Amino acid sequence: MTCQLPSDCFNEIFEYLEKDRLTLHSCLLVNRLWCELSVRILWRNVWDFESLWQQYPPSEKALSILNTLIACLSSESKELLYKSEIPVLTITSKLPLFNYAAFCKILSINYISKIIVYTLKDEPSRNHLIVEEIVKMFANQICSLRKLSYYHDCHINLYFPYFPGLKDLSELHCSSNLSSNFFYQLSQICNNLHTLNIEFNHYNVSLDELKSFISLQSNLKVLTLSANHASWDDIIPALKNNSKTITKLCLYGNRTNLPFSFISLFSNLQEFTLSFVDRDYVEDFKSLKYVSFSNLQTLKILYKGPRTEYNIKFLETNGKNLKKIYFGVSNDKSIKLTIANFCLNLRSLFVIFDRNELEILKTIFNNCQHLESIKIWCGTRHLTEKEVFETIANYSPNNFHELKIYNTSHSVVSLEDLESFFISWKNRIPKRLLYLIIIKYYFVSLDNYEKNMKLIEKYENLGIIKLRTKKFEEERNEEGY
Template sequence: MTCQLPSDCLNEIFEYLEEDMHTLYSCLLVNRLWCEISVRILWRNVWNFGISFQQDQILNTLISFLSNESKELLRENEISILIPTPKLPLFNYVAFCKVLSINLISEIVSDVLKDELLSTKHLVTEEIIKMFANQITSLRKLLFYDNYIYFSFPHSPGLKNLSELCCSSNLSSKFFYQLSQICHNLHTLSIQLNHYDTPNELIELISLQNNLQALTLSAYDNVSWKDIIPALKNSFNTITKLYLCGNRSDLPFSFIGLLPNLQEFIFSFVGGDYFEDFKQLQHVNFPNLQTLKFPYRYPRPEYIMKFLENNGKNLKKFCISDCNRELSSSIVNFCPNLKSLFKIFCNNEIDILKTIFNSCQYLESITIWCGKHYLSEKEVFETVAKYSSNNFYELKIDNISHSDISSEDLESFFISWKNRIPKRMLSLIIIKDFYNNLDDYEENMKIIKKYENLGIIRFRTRTIEYEICEEEC
């Protein structure tokens, strides 16, 4: 006689599979109870679900849930995209959605109906969005970047529980006004600024937030976020995560010093020089700061070194695409509690890497550039095996030139890791780019598979885009 777990237990288990869509999808096929629980999680964020399945299947499913009025409107406009189904779906999938991406809906419609007129695509998109607005009772996250979409988001009762908003500043004033009337508890706000003048309704929406915790501001070309800063006054004490990105160095940064509870700060700029306004921050103390990242351009090294002197003690994660030797010394002197590090080392700086391993005994993960003017893979492997602490378990290598590691050197490193005490599995991650990496060679892969099977290492590859941009909304 089989034993069936209670639904609440199954639901607790399936929640851990939310990011593993393929496994969660297989749960649909076990029985009706498993299907009923897993389908709610899958459709909570249907856009992740859509990555693994055909867009036309998603669109057909969404079309099938349109109201009779919407279907009739499509017929009147001679839009023949309805596919007859023998029976209605088992569940109202739309009502399960907690995340809504307006632009992804538009992209799916445009891709599937690529041969149709633009007006046809807009009409189908509008009717689908109306359906979501009417049927979602509690929306958690809304993504709406109005690059190519020219209509307003309809009134929806589900917006009152919205906690995450990712938007651009050129949405209609009516949309921002609507949100400002009912959404006062946003936890996460990401704004892509692409208007020279920030709408007053958006400023009002920001000023009304009671517990804003994560803020992303993106400003490019001649656009600035200076008009938004006064609206943040009520959120200065609640913001714990700040992500700034753009391509200019003359944007105002001094307001960052007004955020006493900042825990995570990401400074992601692809253009600009010196960032002189950052100079005012070098003496500010952030007692709760644990993550500091400069993945692209960065202020003067001397500003960052002084900043680390004041704030490095509590840092757990530090990322900077710089090979300044004095800055490396600052990491050694001021950041003893680091757990994760990305820092560029030149080809004569293996001694600095050794010193960092000796000084940062809590270090668990490091990302290193290898090849050409930087450290070689062989010396990195040897240093990790000999000098990393017992807490270390993750090595990420980004080859900026062709890999020259031999299978003998690779196996020697794995043997050294195997003999370490205490024993701990190593996660080896290769960040893929345009060059051949160590996993591109058959002999190396044989060695990697051998030590994977022995449980010594776990091997993965990632794209450089995923590695750098995983913070965005």
């Protein structure tokens, strides 16, 4: 006799599959209960922003999702679209199997707009109509939205409807030049944001409602400010209410005269990211070089950052607490030596070593005895794989277990060098599995590809190493570029 589990048990089981989309798709065909449970999870973030956002023209999957949303529209909305003579999209009176829109927890208005603009080509008035009807449907159907992405779109001038589901919003990505009505509406029902990402644009709009909305937040932890064509200085006073709660701060920009002294307010800051196109744009960073952030554990400078002398002083003041440093731009030797001398509790490091800086790498390993992971560029202008392997084998501390290699040119590592490194790692005491992560797959030369892979497989089977390959874009996304 078969035993049928209660639906609540199935629901708990399916929740563990949230990130395994392939398995969830397989469950769609089992029975109606499994189908409904899978659909609810798959449609939470149906747009799968990491992979679909960059696709242009939009994929068939994206167009299929759009047609499904059209099918979910109310009879009044469908009638309105039908009268507008929109032949590209399938407008049907047949109701879909589920109310898919109600399952959404993550919504990007701009991505919907992008799909519609592509589908309807040069019909801006009809684009506006469809986007507005779909957003209106979401407003009526979603009872609890987790994440909203909504930036100013010159092609779509959207009137944002009243949206009760925003009361539970925890993550907002927006531009500063959205209508004041949008921020006013948010301030009435949404006061518990966890993450806020604002892109500052040069359009002449009042920021009063945006400032009011920010000042009403009570638990803001992650703040990202991007100064594309404008400055964030006007909203700084509104951030004071969250000066104790913000633990992660990311600043991006491509303009001059940006203020940085306000960062000293964030006494509980744990992660700090900077990325600019010119060092002159972060000149005001000098006001922070002696400020101590006792909880700061992660420092990332993804592109251009402060001047060398400012970086050195900041590291001297805060280096003892740092667990992770990520410098995605070349720096002179003094920066790396400062890391070696003042950042002794590091767990993870990425700096770019030039080909004559092997001794600095050895010094970092000797001084930073808690280091567990390092990312290194290898290539013509940088260290060779052989140099890196020998240094890792002979100088890395006991807890070290992860090596990331980004190849800037085709690898010149020989089969003998590779096996010598694996043997050295095998004989280390204490023994640890080494995670070898290749970010750009020039690691194995085409001539010796099969031999290299057989050798790697041999030492994987022995439990010595674990190889993983990553796309360059994947690594950049993980680090917040």
